[in-house]
Amino acid sequence: MQSTCPLSALRNLLKARELDGMLIPRADAHQSEDCAPHDNKLEFISGFTGSAGLALILADRALLFVDGRYQVQARHQVDLEAFEIHHLHEEPIHLWLRDNLPAGKRIAFEPLLMVNSQYENLRASGCDLVAVNDDPLNDIWPARPAAPCGLIKSMPDEISGESSANKRQRVAAALTAAGADYLALTLPDNIAWLLNVRGSDIAMNPVPHSFALVKNNGDIEWFVAREKLHQLSDETLSQVTLASPEDFLSRCEAIAADKRIWLDGDYAPVAVRFAVEAGHGRVIWQPDPITLMKANKNEVELAGYRASHIDDGAAWVNFLAWLSHEVPLREAAGNPITELEAQEKQLEFRKLCDNFQQQSFSTISAAGSNAAMCHYHSSPETNHAITGHEFYLNDSGGQYTNGTTDATRTLSFGQVDAQRRLHYTAVLKGFLALITLQFPQGAQGHQLDAFARRPLWELGLDYDHGTGHGVGHNLLIHENPHRMAKKVNPWPLLPGNILTIEPGYYLDGSHGIRIENQVEVVASQPGFCKFASLTLIPVDLSAVDLSLLNEQEIAWLDEYHLWVRETLSPRVSSEARPWLFEATAPVRARLAG
Amino acid sequence: MQSTCPLSALRNLLKARELDGMLIPRADAHQSEDCAPHDNKLEFISGFTGSAGLALILADRALLFVDGRYQVQARHQVDLEAFEIHHLHEEPIHLWLRDNLPAGKRIAFEPLLMVNSQYENLRASGCDLVAVNDDPLNDIWPARPAAPCGLIKSMPDEISGESSANKRQRVAAALTAAGADYLALTLPDNIAWLLNVRGSDIAMNPVPHSFALVKNNGDIEWFVAREKLHQLSDETLSQVTLASPEDFLSRCEAIAADKRIWLDGDYAPVAVRFAVEAGHGRVIWQPDPITLMKANKNEVELAGYRASHIDDGAAWVNFLAWLSHEVPLREAAGNPITELEAQEKQLEFRKLCDNFQQQSFSTISAAGSNAAMCHYHSSPETNHAITGHEFYLNDSGGQYTNGTTDATRTLSFGQVDAQRRLHYTAVLKGFLALITLQFPQGAQGHQLDAFARRPLWELGLDYDHGTGHGVGHNLLIHENPHRMAKKVNPWPLLPGNILTIEPGYYLDGSHGIRIENQVEVVASQPGFCKFASLTLIPVDLSAVDLSLLNEQEIAWLDEYHLWVRETLSPRVSSEARPWLFEATAPVRARLAG
Incomplete structure (x- = not known):
């Protein structure tokens, strides 16, 4: 450890990687409204605990962008010697980058933590966006809380009102109608609805952090930590192919060739798009069909x-x-x-x-x-x-x-x-x-x-x-x-x-x-x-x-x-x-x- | 004249030009709600007199697309032996083309009569869209009414409340703020507002059919038929450079090199885009700034x-x-x-x-x-x-x-x-x-x-x-x-x-x-x-x-x-x-x- 100050440690890391800066959003890979302590990189780097925000760490400046609700709180929580506070909406980050940084600066971002629409905005800023996939902050975060590992339970059909098998067929039909081969699922509540399960990774949010791939024949690959599954019924488990969450992106790449993969541009990490494109697949950008199915309660x-x-x-x-x-x-x-x-x-x-x-x-x-x-x-x-x-x-x-x-x-x-x-x-x-x-x-x-x-x-x-x-x-x-x-x-x-x-x-x-x-x-x-x-x-x-x-x-x-x-x-x-x-x-x- | 039937005549014309079909919208170059008889090609070809619609003429089929208001009227007015009636919104033309024609069919359209958003939709249909710029129907329309040539009058500053010179400076400032070199105007009421004039090309619509180019220093080139200008004040005429409407597109092309031309994607004919691109200019797609200025009455x-x-x-x-x-x-x-x-x-x-x-x-x-x-x-x-x-x-x-x-x-x-x-x-x-x-x-x-x-x-x-x-x-x-x-x-x-x-x-x-x-x-x-x-x-x-x-x-x-x-x-x-x-x-x- 060269330093116990997260900001200095991150700057050393950026220097070592020849990066000019890094974006750190308050986000996890599931665009959760509530963020697990493990995923709260923004709080780690800045001290800011609010529910929305984004930091930009440069070699000589650090900026925290928060919305109107958090202008006061941010000024109380962060070191104002180290951070400038900006307004998340009045001065969007992509415009700040365009207007304040020379073109071509190498700015790192984690593509699992950013959705496609955010990425496209940033791309138009003129920066050289550098995707980093190895969770770099992990190395400088000795006291990092463990990733949540909440147990997952089955939700009985008597309460959900529809079997997972039936839901799966409806989703498969939607894929077929849209000409899609696969649907990539990253939203925890949509996965919980589809599989008739409930999770416990974040208090008060009974949804499991995981990913899934649904094929247009209804087959499901579920990318979920095995440790969460002890209490799941055999029936639930028998309906899916299990895999590790760490393998989700490589699997997206592996299946992509000549396939059309349905992604939700407002919620799916842009990392999934990169994987599909690396595998020579084609993305169909449409809202996740489960979002609407789930909203129509039976x-x-x-x-x-x-x-x-x-x-x-x-x-x-x-x-x-x-x-x-x-x-x-x-x-x-x-x-x-x-x-x-x-x-x-x-x-x-x-x-x-x-x-x-x-x-x-x-x-x-x-x-x-x-x-x-x-x-x-x-x-x-x-x-x-x-x-x-x-x-x-x-x-x-x-x-x-x-x-x-x-x-x-x-x-x-x-x-x-x-x-x-x-x-x-x-x-x-x-x-x-x-x-x-x-x-x-x-x-x-x-x-x-x-x-x-x-x-x-x-x-x-x-x-x-x-x-x-x-x-x-x-x-x-x-x-x-x-x-x-x-x-x-x-x-x-x-x-x-x-x-x-x-x-x-x-x-x-x-x-x-x-x-x-x-x-x-x-x-x-x-x-x-x-x-x-x-x-x-x-x-x-x-x-x-x-x-x-x-x-x-x-x-x-x-x-x-x-x-x-x-x-x-x-x-x-x-x-x-x-x-x-x-x-x-x-x-x-x-x-x- | 090979035939007195417009449909046969058009089919002969398409054949001679090696075209598989042609789109004929009810539209003029100004996207007018009311269409002059001279511009009503849809009525000429189909007999349909409604205020909105589009025909697709193929070698062996003719289709008329009209909205819900006109389903009955269209069936009364057109020859149902010759035309099939379709629904303009429920079965959009670009989807019909995609689903019913083999890819690569050569379909003609007049780019003065179509706006950019319509063109982009059509382009996605898989057809080979062929722009025709020589008003081909003119040759097969012997009794075509003359183009309207309504006199234009000055609107006194005492009634408009703002001099044209002042409006021009406001528009020029908007261009400068947007980084645009020119604004291409095709909407008759926006031109009338800017120049403080009123026209008489179409009954009840006191606006002149014309085009204009506004430079970011406030200079205006007005592309208008000279015959309409007898009653205009010298003051009005002294503030513009006059040109013929026929020269509008070539002028757009001539000025375009390395310039940024502001176009309204919902109202400007796609022909203007083609001219700008042919002249190696860049289009800035934004709503015409006059539309909002004009709506804020003084x-x-x-x-x-x-x-x-x-x-x-x-x-x-x-x-x-x-x-x-x-x-x-x-x-x-x-x-x-x-x-x-x-x-x-x-x-x-x-x-x-x-x-x-x-x-x-x-x-x-x-x-x-x-x-x-x-x-x-x-x-x-x-x-x-x-x-x-x-x-x-x-x-x-x-x-x-x-x-x-x-x-x-x-x-x-x-x-x-x-x-x-x-x-x-x-x-x-x-x-x-x-x-x-x-x-x-x-x-x-x-x-x-x-x-x-x-x-x-x-x-x-x-x-x-x-x-x-x-x-x-x-x-x-x-x-x-x-x-x-x-x-x-x-x-x-x-x-x-x-x-x-x-x-x-x-x-x-x-x-x-x-x-x-x-x-x-x-x-x-x-x-x-x-x-x-x-x-x-x-x-x-x-x-x-x-x-x-x-x-x-x-x-x-x-x-x-x-x-x-x-x-x-x-x-x-x-x-x-x-x-x-x-x-x-x-x-x-x-x-x-």
């Missing part, structure tokens, strides 16, 4: 979602009843409940359910101004008291054996001033406008998004995040391809798609509001669809200006609360039941009372 | 729009007052007013205004089931009576010296059944939902479109056209680039943009409803915009179920009608004034009455 999956939401709803009600009871008492006693205590208690309630496995994402438990940060997670340093004069926002969910949940409620335990009431009412009205919508089958998310924003727009306000995302079936919490957002999303919404509806409003330094239900798209009148709620949690109406609700909005709330009450009252604790009844009372009763 | 243009709409509104009110008075009398007398009579009378009222020049498009004057055809135009054969028991739809507008108008009203002169009332109310509510919207500055049309559809969606209904389009300033009625529609439109909406808002509903064989105002985008709260109506015409409320309107909708209608009444009452005829007062009465008064 009846068994839908039944699983519904059941898991009843379990999750009962846990929510038990939690909210407890919280509503305790907040004023503990505040009066001078020992208020905190964000962290609340989220621990909520997890306890979830754990009472047999089907609960783990959280589906890191809970956002945020009181007062903490909730104004969309991506806030509580820590001992930020842990805020939950009291009667501030909103409390809870965004959480569970992985259940038969489904995945994601919901947000914003709660008030006391007086609400006029501004907060106006904002809360606008968010609720946006939520109701979208959740009550009937829309043509096949409409796209960007066509519907603005319904959730209009009540805020009327006040000259807006929120800077999407309105809804897909949710996997005991898979990833943010499942592609469907989104409802301002950004164009070309995928038609069809019965059986699962989405969230989650408008919000955030006033920096003051408060944050978000109301989120998970929904399924269901057929309604001929050619039209609606959203049917999966989430069963009372919507707090104590901060609403009820006079601003119209008949349609009141009708939806009353019908929803009746359904929640009738479904959950047999399932919640006896302590929680009175709270449930109060929280689901009709709007008319509130107006009268 | 204060003088906006004042002109507003004034022209007052003139047009007075003509509408005079017409509607006359119509409302006459329809029952004439029906009772057994001599009902017809669609054609109504539109002639309306034109008379418009002609009373000094600033009126001509109609801005062919009036749609449609009674009863005729209105269910979105693109209906009345003819002696279809001329329907306007009576008390059917809706009457009028969609019309004028070219005024200082602006262009486009509006639609649907009227009822008698009893309206429950279904029509429901449909009319839903269309009105959609119109109101969009016209009352406050939205973030820079929002895109596809984000807003659905507000106008929601009341219909709630009934399981929809309309199969866009919700709004740009309108030129004494230019084209459908002005790019802004659209509000389901289709993605990437152009941000900003103050100074002009649009229509025109939801509708059409029940085949029964009735058609559309309500259309022209609006300007205006700034409102910080970062937000609203629509301000330009159109001043009472909205017929006699077919509305008023109980379905909410407070916001009623408030808008009352405010709008008050503005219409106060603005127009001094300007309409004394006969029309009582009708105007009645038609603009507040909703409350109607509910009370």
Whole structure:
């Protein structure tokens, strides 16, 4: 070891290899949203822990590119003597390279960590991009965490609703129709869906890191670490040919000659393209067909979602009843409940359910101004008291054996001033406008998004995040391809798609509001669809200006609360039941009372 | 002449040139929506008169591709012994060629009539595309109408609001910023805007057919027929170098060496690309910068729009007052007013205004089931009576010296059944939902479109056209680039943009409803915009179920009608004034009455 400083060590390494620089993205070979510590090279080299970013290490400069969310955090976490902080979107790396480096500089990148569209952008920068395939940082990272080696379990057909053999034939038919010989799979949730397995490489993400090749006759080669397979059924194993993940790229090269290999240009590592081209194969660039197949949930999956939401709803009600009871008492006693205590208690309630496995994402438990940060997670340093004069926002969910949940409620335990009431009412009205919508089958998310924003727009306000995302079936919490957002999303919404509806409003330094239900798209009148709620949690109406609700909005709330009450009252604790009844009372009763 | 049949003549010509086929689109070199008879090769060869389509003539087959609107009309107009009818969108020509012709067939096309994106699609079909530049159909078309030669007039700076010299400098700056040496202009309205001229090659389209080259120092070469220029001011002529349109392509080739030529890939003929490449120049593919400059109207243009709409509104009110008075009398007398009579009378009222020049498009004057055809135009054969028991739809507008108008009203002169009332109310509510919207500055049309559809969606209904389009300033009625529609439109909406808002509903064989105002985008709260109506015409409320309107909708209608009444009452005829007062009465008064 020449140096214990990662940056110096990397620079020595670059010098030895006659490289002018290296790109280090926060990415693994599976474009995972959550990155295993083993794969977090960006944190190793820079100290930055955010969920997105990219470093460029040159001989005499080091640059960290992060998006708007992380401008402050990055400046706290990295050594500003060593790193310049840039904006990931306002100053894209390929433009920075074009404008700041002389053409022909040799810049290294790891083609397993970059997808084709990123690579093509970089290529246009004029740099001489040098692919490095030997994981060079490994040599300078003595304390590197081990690669994740989470056990993989079979997902029974009774829960997935379709055998892997059947799915395989559907995928094979898609390959044949597209004139493809092979499909290269690199997305963990698509592999999990196809093989009817669930993994455990990263907490809360029940998907296995692995690769697969599907032939157009349905044969599957699965490139997965053997150590992960102890608990897999023989039936699952008998349907695939096993190989080591290290052999994936060489196998892609070996099979490629005169073949057409289907790759997803937005998700497959460009390393796969290089392998196919080295083997004299031809790439067919198309979205992974499994992404859309997986998004169209079958009846068994839908039944699983519904059941898991009843379990999750009962846990929510038990939690909210407890919280509503305790907040004023503990505040009066001078020992208020905190964000962290609340989220621990909520997890306890979830754990009472047999089907609960783990959280589906890191809970956002945020009181007062903490909730104004969309991506806030509580820590001992930020842990805020939950009291009667501030909103409390809870965004959480569970992985259940038969489904995945994601919901947000914003709660008030006391007086609400006029501004907060106006904002809360606008968010609720946006939520109701979208959740009550009937829309043509096949409409796209960007066509519907603005319904959730209009009540805020009327006040000259807006929120800077999407309105809804897909949710996997005991898979990833943010499942592609469907989104409802301002950004164009070309995928038609069809019965059986699962989405969230989650408008919000955030006033920096003051408060944050978000109301989120998970929904399924269901057929309604001929050619039209609606959203049917999966989430069963009372919507707090104590901060609403009820006079601003119209008949349609009141009708939806009353019908929803009746359904929640009738479904959950047999399932919640006896302590929680009175709270449930109060929280689901009709709007008319509130107006009268 | 070997034959008087165009198809045989063309086949002989193809044979003589050793071509296997030829593509004949309905297009001119300017991608005009309306095609001069001289340019309507598709009608000459097939007899089809629709506004969009494409023929493929082979030695033994002839195919006509038309869209959904024209499937019926095409079958009436063309010889089905000679032509097969195909669907322009469901079976795109390039896929038909790929799937039905052996590779290497020599298919002729005229590169002046095809844009780059179409050419690239065709190229992928496997055919050997043969560019023909000598207008071959001219030789087999003895009775070909002359090329249009409409006089061109100067548009005074007092009406355009900006001198051509100033516009030229802005365009030159855009070229410099993009690293372009030249901009090749082929769009008639962009040339008209840049030079502050108006043309008359095609009725109702006050734009000149011509080409132009703008250098990055602001110099302009204008390729235009000299015969069109008699009335142009010396000032206008002194600012350009004149050349013949026939010399445009050779000039593009001559200037191209080592130069970067800016072309709009969606509108510039691919012939220009070929010329640039032949001259060893490089093409920069970007939307024509004038398209966006032109869409951001200046204060003088906006004042002109507003004034022209007052003139047009007075003509509408005079017409509607006359119509409302006459329809029952004439029906009772057994001599009902017809669609054609109504539109002639309306034109008379418009002609009373000094600033009126001509109609801005062919009036749609449609009674009863005729209105269910979105693109209906009345003819002696279809001329329907306007009576008390059917809706009457009028969609019309004028070219005024200082602006262009486009509006639609649907009227009822008698009893309206429950279904029509429901449909009319839903269309009105959609119109109101969009016209009352406050939205973030820079929002895109596809984000807003659905507000106008929601009341219909709630009934399981929809309309199969866009919700709004740009309108030129004494230019084209459908002005790019802004659209509000389901289709993605990437152009941000900003103050100074002009649009229509025109939801509708059409029940085949029964009735058609559309309500259309022209609006300007205006700034409102910080970062937000609203629509301000330009159109001043009472909205017929006699077919509305008023109980379905909410407070916001009623408030808008009352405010709008008050503005219409106060603005127009001094300007309409004394006969029309009582009708105007009645038609603009507040909703409350109607509910009370």
